[in-house]
Structure formats: C-alpha cells, structure tokens
Amino acid sequence: MTDAAPVLGIDLGGTKMLLGLVRSGVCDAPVRIPTPAEANPHRWLDALAAAAAPWRGQYKAAAIAASGLIANGCWWAVNPAVLPVPAGFPLVDELQRRLGVPVCAVNDGQAAAWGEFRFGAGQGCDLVFITVSTGVGGGIVLGGRLLTGHRGLAGHVGQYRGGETLSMPIVEDRASGTALAEAAAALGHMPDAAAVFTSAANGAGWAERLLNEVSGRLAPALACLQALLDPDCIVIGGGVGLAPGYIDRLRRHVAGLPDLLRPELRPAALGAMAGLLGAADYGASARNHQGATT
Helix, strand or coil, X not given: CCCCCCEEEEEECCCEEEEEEEECCEECCCEEEECCCCCCHHHHHHHHHHHHHHHCCCCXXXXXXXXXXXXXXXXXXXXXXXXXXXXXXXXXHHHHHHHCXXXXXXXXXXXXXXXXXXXXXXXXXCEEEEEECCCEEEEEEECCEEECCCCCCCCCHHHCXXXXXXXXXXXXXXXXXXXXXXXXXXXXXXXXHHHHHHHHHCCCHXXXXXXXXXXXXXXXXXXXXXXXXXXXXXXXXXXXXXXCCHHHHHHHHHCCCCHHHCCCEEECCCHHHHHHHHHHHHHHHHHHHHHHHC
16 A cells, blocks of 8 residues: 555444554554444444544545445445345445545455455465355455456355256355354254354364365365466455364365365455455555556
8 A cells, every 4th residue: 555644444244343544554443333233324334434533534535345246336235134235325425425535445355355465365366265254255366456347246255056056055055154053053053153163172073064064065166266267375264264173174175176176275364354454455556546547
C-alpha cells in the first residue's frame, strides 16, 4: 500500500463486524462489534458508521469486505441464511453517504484471498483461498490479480457441485461448520462444530469418523481447483479450516492424487484479520491504479 493516509478497513459478516484503520498492511486496535440481528442492511451500515465515528477525519478512504456477491458497487446475497441482503443493494453509495469518503467494496472471501497474497501464507504466489467456517467461501489470485469474474462470483467455492448431476447439493451445504454441527446433532450429539473437534481430540471415534467424512466432501473441489487453475498453493482459513487437525485430514484425502494434481495446502496466516486487511489494501491499490491512469 503506497497511500500515506490510513484506510478504514471493514469486514461485515453474518454475526460480527470488524473495523479499524489500516496502514501498510497493519491494523492497530481493531474494533469488533456484533452484526445487528435485524435483516436490514441500513441498520448494519448505521452500526458501522457509529463504530467508526471516533476515527472521523483520520482516513480519506474506506474499504469493506462483505459476505455475498458484490458487483459494480451493489450487493446480492449468495446464501441469504448468512446475510439476507436485498438484491442489488447499493452498498458503496450507502456507505459513502454515511462515511463521507470514497469506498471500495469486495466479497469477503476475495478480500481474504488478497490479504493472504499480500501479507499472509501465499505472499507473491498464485493461490486459491478457501474459508471453512459457518459456510464455505473463497477467492483466487492469479498473476498478481484478484479474480472477481463477470458477475463477481469468482472464488465462491461453496457453490461447487460434485457428482454427475446438478441436483447434487453444493459443498457449502455438505462441508461447512454448519453441516458438521447438523451431522453431529443427527447422531445425538451437541450441534456444535467446535465440540466435534474437542470430542475427536479426546478420542471419541464417532467424532473422528464425522470429521473425516465431512472434510472429505471438500476434497473433490480442491482437486478440481488444482487441475483448473494450477495455483502454487491452496490456503485454508476459517474457524473450521484452522481447527487443529483439519488441514491434516484434507491432506490425507488428497494424498492419493498424482503429483501433478495434488494441491499444496497451507494454513492461513492472517486469521480473522484477512478480510479487513485484504479489502483495505485492495482498495488502496485500485485507487492508486486509477490515479495513475486518469
């Protein structure tokens, strides 16, 4: 990031919002607040603006990473269960009106991919980033460029459908933390993904079998991504993706692939800050490019 002034970085998720001033890939004292329970994006942005008020005048631009599809400054829900966004909500215009500065908006998985490329586990690499948490998302960086796609969908790994027909459920419904919790509940156990990992660590055979089964549902997507894009690495993040032993399970699932088709799996380095840092840096890069070409 070459801008001397900090950027207000924001990560808006289904349960929490993270924001802070970012300079050169560093965010000092980020603020975390709950996402208001109301299914109303105006309420979410009002809460963000109120949380950012103490920094007014200290930044000249803002960048937001948000769950869902973002194209031309507008916002759609890919999975309304995460955030029920009205189709085509004018995210950039509404946030600019509240903050009074230019705003860049990008999908949260894409922003995290850019963050890991610039400052994390995939610095300088062609990479695919996959977050496995409540849902499954991701982003792609190739040749130093973040891919967003014609409709803004690039990197939405959770929408991958394996199998021979389009009737196959998407991977987000089969391999996410939500899917893991639901599978545990179906076996009569606590419907909580973290509890499954704890049980597996304590030697519970049912938990180990369940983790192996659910993580295995992501493996075909990893193999396909490697064959289609041939990245240097696939970076795995998210609360489930970074849970102890999860990546090792994924590695075992892809171990039988031929060398040329076997992905290199790396744990994400930036944790919960990836989306915020990535959005801020991507927004600054976009503005610098525009300034150089206008």
